[in-house]
Amino acid sequence: MSDDHTHVQEFFGARAAGWDSRFPGDGPAYAAAVADLGLRAGDRVLDAGCGTGRALPPLRAAVGPTGTVLGADLTPAMLEAAVRAGRHRDAALLLADVAALPLRPGSLDAVFAAGLIAHLPQPVEGLRELARVVRPGGTLALFHPIGRAALAARQGRRITPDDPRAEDNLGPLLARSGWRMTSYVDEDARFLSLAARVD
Numbered sequence: 001m002s003d004d005h006t007h008v009q010e011f012f013g014a015r016a017a018g019w020d021s022r023f024p025g026d027g028p029a030y031a032a033a034v035a036d037l038g039l040r041a042g043d044r045v046l047d048a049g050c051g052t053g054r055a056l057p058p059l060r061a062a063v064g065p066t067g068t069v070l071g072a073d074l075t076p077a078m079l080e081a082a083v084r085a086g087r088h089r090d091a092a093l094l095l096a097d098v099a100a101l102p103l104r105p106g107s108l109d110a111v112f113a114a115g116l117i118a119h120l121p122q123p124v125e126g127l128r129e130l131a132r133v134v135r136p137g138g139t140l141a142l143f144h145p146i147g148r149a150a151l152a153a154r155q156g157r158r159i160t161p162d163d164p165r166a167e168d169n170l171g172p173l174l175a176r177s178g179w180r181m182t183s184y185v186d187e188d189a190r191f192l193s194l195a196a197r198v199d
Contacts (some may be wrong), residue, residue, distance in 0.1 A: 019082070027168075049113055108138060124176050147188050
C-alpha cells in the first residue's frame with residue numbers, strides 16, 4: 001500500500017461502502033484465480049490488501065475448515081464492509097499494512113493479492129515482506145479481475161512501459177523479492193501471475 005497511510009485510507013475509505021456494487025460480476029473471476037492458486041485442505045493463506053473480502057469465501061472453501069484464512073487491509077472502512085457482507089465468517093481480519101505484517105516468518109503456505117501491486121509505493125519491499133511470511137515453496141497470486149489494457153481503458157489512461165505488472169517488469173521484480181514467477185496471464189478478462197517462494 002502507500003507510505004502515506006492517510007491518503008490510502010481516505011481513498012479507499014470513501015469508496016468502501018459501494019465497492020462491491022461497482023464490480024458485481026467479479027465473483028467468478030476471484031473464484032477461478034483462487035482455484036489456480038492450488039490450495040489444499042489445511043493450508044494457511046493470506047488475502048493481502050483484502051479490501052471488502054471478495055476472495056475470502058473461495059479461499060475458505062479451498063482450505064476447508066482445518067485451514068487458516070487471514071485478510072489484511074490498511075483501511076478500516078474496507079474491513080467494516082467485509083464484516084457487513086458476512087465475510088468475517090470465512091477469515092480472521094487484520095487491520096495491517098501488508099508491508100509490515102504481524103506474522104511469523106514462514107507461517108503461511110500462500111498469499112493472494114488482488115490489485116495490490118499498484119498500491120505498493122516500494123514494490124520490492126512489499127513483495128519481500130510477503131515472501132518473509134510464506135514458507136519456501138509457497139505460492140503468491142497477483143490478481144486483477146480484468147487485464148491491464150482493459151483496466152487502463154476503464155480508467156481513461158494508457159499502459160506505460162514502467163507498469164510493474166508488465167511481464168518483463170514483473171519477473172525481475174519478483175526475483176528481487178524472493179519469488180520466482182511460474183505463470184503469467186494478461187487477458188481482457190483477467191490478470192493473474194503466480195510465483196513460488198524461493199529459499
